Amino acid sequence: SDGLSALQKVQASDEMKKNPSARGPANASKDEFTTPKRDSGTVKGKKVLRWSFKCKHCSAIRTFPRTVDGPNVKWEDEPTKPRTSNLTAHLRTEYKEYAKKKAAIAEAAEGDAPLEGEYNLPVVRDLMAEFLKKGELNPAVNPTWKGFLKLFALWILDDDLPWTTGESPMLRDLFKYLHINHKLPSDTTLGIHFMALTMDNATTNDEIFKNVARYLVSIYGTGNHPDRHIQCLAHVINLVVQAILAGL
Known part of the structure; x- marks a missing residue:
């Protein structure tokens, strides 16, 4: 507009x-x-x-x-x-x-106020309201490293849904803070481009995953790389958030 x-x-x-x-x-x-x-x-x-x-x-x-x-x-x-x-x-x-x-x-003043229920966690809603009050999401305000870390941590805390990450209000606010105007992908867009195999965190599943990966490569030529194998995603996210919060 x-x-x-x-x-x-x-x-x-x-x-x-x-x-x-x-x-x-x-x-x-x-x-x-x-x-x-x-x-x-x-x-x-x-x-x-x-x-x-x-x-x-x-x-x-x-x-x-x-x-x-x-x-x-x-x-x-x-x-x-x-x-x-x-x-x-x-x-x-x-x-x-x-x-x-x-x-x-x-x-920004007209349309950026967070709606009730837009964020998943009450603590995130409160912190975002404080962000808006200070004008830190205003396009005219230059982003800071501390502000980036805070918004990044809030995004991870508020929305741990890999398929709908592109639709996350918190990630939208992070991109807005960084003056990134590219449209975020929806879950449908991600589903078209990516597919993931998810299993629980039992140790035996490491071997199962390797065998399934080899089978998919032999039949369909599906690519696989060890760096794409994330063990205990919730634990990894928790460690990332703790590291970010420690730096604030």
Whole structure:
């Protein structure tokens, strides 16, 4: 989606809360301009009233028709606000990077709050809420090694499901923290590309596995490598998490 549109949506909502009786289209971009001042000019020899907006980031001035007059009138006194889309156009064309940064912050604030039940463990939900509160998942914030380790450990703790790992909210948040925008694979995608043979942790199963592997190679040419044989996955995961937490 258009990040600047997300920024405008959030700010326009705030504007409506402040002045619910105002009519006409709200333009959140006006927050990047100074308070509009009463102004006037001459068009074809006739005096016209107008509002002047000055950009906070440069010397650009944008004007709009004014229908109310008096020494104390304000922009909010306009019964019908004029269209102010050229304020947005100014930010888009001359301050793209600034607008992009602001939009990323607004988009994160609008849609990144964790939903109830989205994470499996209550402790993970609490820690993720703290992460969001500090703004550490904000796209505008640079990731840190400590933050990466914390999110990685939370992902392992919250979701130990190899086939649906790509659909894990915790892994999604880890990728977002690292500014990785690639779409994560679903369980269907993984099922198409990979297949695993799983047995319990009895010692005799090591020999069974080797025999089955040799049989599959002889019949189907299925590849097998010792590095892909993980003994006691739960134990391995526990050791990984303990090592990560020790480094925090």
